[in-house]
Amino acid sequence: MTAPIPRDMPNLPAIPGMPTLLPSHVPASAVRAPAHRPLVAVYRLLVALAAAAAVTVELALGSPLRTLSHFAIQSNILLALVLTASARRAWTARRPLPSALTGAALLYAMTTGLVYHLLLANAASPFTLPGVLTSEPAAPTGWHAITTHVLHTAIPIAALLDWLLLTAPGHLHLRQAASWLLYPLTYLAFTFIRGELLLPGTPARYLYPFLDVDQHGYKSVLGNALLLGLAMYALAILLVALDHTRPHTLRYRAHHRAKTGFRLQPPVG
Incomplete structure (x- = not known):
């Protein structure tokens, strides 16, 4: 027969050397609920619609395949999609989009504006081509003039203002800068492949004069790239540095019953 189990179990001594759990610090972003920001959503949606409208007009005026091959067109399409998703999240009080995505869209929009005004529309530049979307050396006129200024000037400025005034700082990171260059590298390879597939002498075989292999050769073009x-x-590094030094212009309203990112359950037993 086995011995009876005692009713009162003695208290077992603590085992020495047991690891203690360190306190876990919960970031404020995980506790504070996102705020409903209708004005921000409306602004971002308007900018996205302006970019989409300018791209649509360019597609209707010229060759769709050639139009879609421009870096400016692709960057504006990406920015329009990102701003539309960001507007929906701001309207429905959801978490913002990942900073890696929004930072990339901002970088490409800024690059579009700077390259156009410093290289293509600058009379002192050796790569002057103000009518880049039409592949004409003369300044664009009519609807092309409007869409050119919208895509290369208005939209990059609007994206920069959205980042400076309507986006919380401190979310961009230096490790993201290198990954943002993957798309420009892919676009460079696309430019070379497109040029090889088109016959020599084809108009707009290379859309940008600093990437024109027929005129400058691969060695010079790779140097320009x-x-x-x-x-x-x-x-990109400058944007990251400014993101961590610029003031926080957003102010979140305090709620008496703030929702948290987690719920505490009652103890069991």
Whole structure:
């Protein structure tokens, strides 16, 4: 027969050397609920609609395939999609989009504006081509003039203002800067492949004069691409640095019954 189990179990001594759990610090972003921001949502939606309208007009006026091959068109399409998703999240009080995505869209929009005004529309530049969307050396006129200024000037400025005034700082990181250059590298490869597939002498075989292999050769074009890549990386680093030094212009309203990112359950037993 087995011995009976005692009714009162003695208290077991504590085992020495048991690890203690360290306190876990919960970030404020995980506790504070996102606020409903209708004005921000309306602004972002209007900018996205303006970019989409300008792209649509360009597609209707010219060759769709050639139009979609421009870096400016692709960057504006990406920005319009990102701003539309950001507007929906701001309207429905959801978490913002990942900073890696919004930072990339901002970088590409800024690159579009800077390249156009410093290289393509600058009379002192060796790569002057103000009518880049029409592949004409003369300044665009009519609807092309409107869409050119919208895509290369208004939209980049609007994206910059959205980042400076309507986006919380401190979310961009230096490790993201290198990954943002993957798309420009892909676009460079696309430019070379597109140029090889088109017959020599085809109009707008190379859409940008600093990437024109027929005129400058691969060696010079690769040098131009390297300089542009370094400039984009420097711009990305500048955006990250400014993101961590600029003031916080957003003010969140305090709620008496604030929702948290987690719920505490009652103890069991």
